[in-house]
Amino acid sequence: MSPEEWTYLVVLLISIPIGFLFKKAGPGLKRWGAAAVGLGLTLFTCGPHTLHSLITILGTWALIQAQPCSCHALALAWTFSYLLFFRALSLLGLPTPTPFTNAVQLLLTLKLVSLASEVQDLHLAQRKEMAAGFSQGPSLGLLPYIPSLMETLSYSYCYVGILTGECLLPGPPLASPAPSPHPASTAPTVSFCVRPSHWTQGSSRGDSDGSRPVVLCSLLGMTTVLSYFYMVPVFFAFRMRFYVAWIAAECGCIAAGFGAYPVAAKARAGGGPTLPCAPPSSLEEAAALEYDYETIRNIDCYGTDFCTRVREGMRYWNMTVQWWLAQYIYKTAPTRSYVLR
Numbered sequence: 001m002s003p004e005e006w007t008y009l010v011v012l013l014i015s016i017p018i019g020f021l022f023k024k025a026g027p028g029l030k031r032w033g034a035a036a037v038g039l040g041l042t043l044f045t046c047g048p049h050t051l052h053s054l055i056t057i058l059g060t061w062a063l064i065q066a067q068p069c070s071c072h073a074l075a076l077a078w079t080f081s082y083l084l085f086f087r088a089l090s091l092l093g094l095p096t097p098t099p100f101t102n103a104v105q106l107l108l109t110l111k112l113v114s115l116a117s118e119v120q121d122l123h124l125a126q127r128k129e130m131a132a133g134f135s136q137g138p139s140l141g142l143l144p145y146i147p148s149l150m151e152t153l154s155y156s157y158c159y160v161g162i163l164t165g166e167c168l169l170p171g172p173p174l175a176s177p178a179p180s181p182h183p184a185s186t187a188p189t190v191s192f193c194v195r196p197s198h199w200t201q202g203s204s205r206g207d208s209d210g211s212r213p214v215v216l217c218s219l220l221g222m223t224t225v226l227s228y229f230y231m232v233p234v235f236f237a238f239r240m241r242f243y244v245a246w247i248a249a250e251c252g253c254i255a256a257g258f259g260a261y262p263v264a265a266k267a268r269a270g271g272g273p274t275l276p277c278a279p280p281s282s283l284e285e286a287a288a289l290e291y292d293y294e295t296i297r298n299i300d301c302y303g304t305d306f307c308t309r310v311r312e313g314m315r316y317w318n319m320t321v322q323w324w325l326a327q328y329i330y331k332t333a334p335t336r337s338y339v340l341r
Contacts, residue, residue: 004099011041011163012248018159019255031154034256038159045100045163052101053108053156056082060112061152068123068146072332075116079109103163108156110324115155117328118143160258164245239304246299246318259296267294270323296320 001009018037022030042050056079063074086105090096097105122143147155253259265273272295280286303316315322 015252016255019252023257034159035154035157038157038162041159041162042104046098049097049101052086053104056108057156061149064116064119068119072117072120076113079112083109113328119146160253164249243301250296253296254293259293260291263290263292269297270320
């Protein structure tokens, strides 16, 4: 593994014990402490290129404050335009960002577009209430108010999912901390994924080492067709590398009690609860509730490897981003044309 990959893995593993510390902290320490840790990790891995994420956040916040009624489309255009500029830095003769900066920028784009969409929904709901002349109370999934600049920064730089992981929204809070399962329950899967992930890393990135087995096949007189079977172990190792990153990110969320909802809420990956669930009236009732972490579940390893159709494989792979695309891109497309969407 390269030094960057070791750094990436260490950052993911560090987030697990940090989660246990923040889980027992108060709301203020959770908010600002998690943001401080995330900002520290960003500065450590990205250095001066952290400025790109700050510019993206400030631009999105300015659009939200200026045009809350249409900030979703504006934020979508702003973040993806800056992402295009970010990807073209080397072509423009500017310093090339680190791979960590690329990961931060990608996830930040998802988070900020989601935030702008939620603010727009809140603004439209408030306008409907004013037109009707009465208040209907908070709707499921809506923000209680438009976040301030500091709240936007703390949400954007939260260490949970800062480099990889789940596209999460600031959903309804839990009345009491959920009894989270121990992250060690995911360790067998992680260890299984780690083992084959370092023996074909060069070929999955297009390095020169990736051509050696094909050359070896030619030297042994094997046919060109047989060399294609090399794609099977290469792609297997490629998937294992993603599994390691996503499962470690899920462990970090579980350790912090992030994304836990009662089973009765029927949470789904990325979207959170789909049914309203009344908060427990006592600590005993809260302790008796059964919780799950479907909200932060990003990969179904078994479904991905053993599905029979490509469509099913797409649903099991990177599930939170799949939900994000459906929620904030496909459903909000300006036309109902299937081809254009």
